[in-house]
Amino acid sequence: MSEVQSMQGSFRKLWPTETPAFRDHLLRLDRDSRRMRFAHSVSDAFIEDYSARMNDMGSIVFGYVEGSEVRAAAELRKLGDRWGTEAEAAFSVEKDFQDHGLGSELMGRVIRSARNRGIHRLYMSCLAENSKMQAIARKHEADLKFEYGEVIGEILPATPNYFSILAEAVEDRVGHMLAVFDLQKRLVKAA
Numbered sequence: 001m002s003e004v005q006s007m008q009g010s011f012r013k014l015w016p017t018e019t020p021a022f023r024d025h026l027l028r029l030d031r032d033s034r035r036m037r038f039a040h041s042v043s044d045a046f047i048e049d050y051s052a053r054m055n056d057m058g059s060i061v062f063g064y065v066e067g068s069e070v071r072a073a074a075e076l077r078k079l080g081d082r083w084g085t086e087a088e089a090a091f092s093v094e095k096d097f098q099d100h101g102l103g104s105e106l107m108g109r110v111i112r113s114a115r116n117r118g119i120h121r122l123y124m125s126c127l128a129e130n131s132k133m134q135a136i137a138r139k140h141e142a143d144l145k146f147e148y149g150e151v152i153g154e155i156l157p158a159t160p161n162y163f164s165i166l167a168e169a170v171e172d173r174v175g176h177m178l179a180v181f182d183l184q185k186r187l188v189k190a191a
Contacts, residue, residue, distance in 0.1 A: 007097075009066030011105060012175030014073070016055045017183070022063065023051035025070035030095045036130045037092040039150070058083070062109045064093075064102045068182045071097045074106035076113050076122075085120040089155075091133075104136045109171075111140060115157035116165050124153035 014022055026034075026047045035041050042050075054061060064072035074091035078084070089110045093103050114122045124142065126133040128149050137144060142153035158164075 007064070007066070007100060007102070009064050009071065010175075010178050011062065011064055011109065012178055013172060014054075014061040014063045014065075014070065015176070015179055018063075018070070018179065019051055019054050021065075021068065021070045022054055022061060022073060023048065025063070025073055025094065026051055026092065028094050029092055033092060033095055033098075036127060036133065037090065039125065039127055060110075060113055062106050062113075064097070064106060065178070065182070068185065072102040072106060074103070074110045076110045076117075076119075079123075083117055083119075085118065087114050087117075087119045087122055089114070089122050089124045091136075098132070103132065104139055107136050107140055111155060111157050112164055112168060114155075116160045116168050118160065119157055122155040122157055124155070126151050126153075 026037075027044060029037060031041070034047075038046075058078040060076040062074045062076075063070040072091070072093040074089065077088045077090070079086050079088060089107065091103050091106050091110070111122060124133065124137055126137075128146060128151055130151070134144060134151055134153070137151075137153035137155070140155055142155045145152045145154075
C-alpha cells in the first residue's frame with residue numbers, strides 16, 4: 001500500500017463554502033512552508049486576504065481533507081481575466097503531512113483539470129531551493145528552467161477525452177457528497 005493510500009483523508013475539490021478551511025490550512029503552514037508556497041515570507045493578514053479572494057481569482061482548488069481540516073491544497077489559477085490556453089499551478093502541504101505523496105497526488109488532479117479546460121501550458125514557479133516542488137514537477141514530466149533564483153516548470157497537458165472528463169465529473173460528485181457529510185458533522189458538533 002502506498003503512503004497516500006495509508007492516509008486517512010480524502011482528495012477533492014474545495015467548494016466556495018470551504019474558503020475558511022483553505023485559509024486555516026494556509027495559516028497552519030510553518031514559516032518555511034509559507035515561504036516555499038508564496039516564494040517569499042507572508043503574514044497572516046496576507047493569507048487572510050489571499051484566501052478570501054480564492055473564488056474571485058477564478059481558481060480551482062483541490063484539497064487533501066482529513067476530518068474537516070484541509071491539510072494540503074493545490075490550485076489551478078487562470079492567467080488573466082478568463083480561462084485561456086495557459087494557467088498556473090501552485091500547492092502547499094502542511095509540515096506534518098509532507099513526504100507522503102500528497103503534493104504529487106494533488107498535482108495530478110490539477111493537471112487533469114487543466115487538461116479538461118483546454119489548457120495547453122501549465123506553469124509552476126518555485127524558489128530554486130524548493131527541491132520538493134521540483135521533484136513533483138519532474139514526476140509529472142515538467143520541463144524545468146532555472147531563472148534568477150527561481151525555477152519555472154512547464155507542463156503540456158494532453159488533450160481532454162471522454163475518460164478524463166468523466167473521471168473529473170465522478171470525482172466532483174463524490175467530493176460534493178463528502179463536503180456535505182463534513183458540513184453535517186460540523187453542524188451536529190456545534191448543536
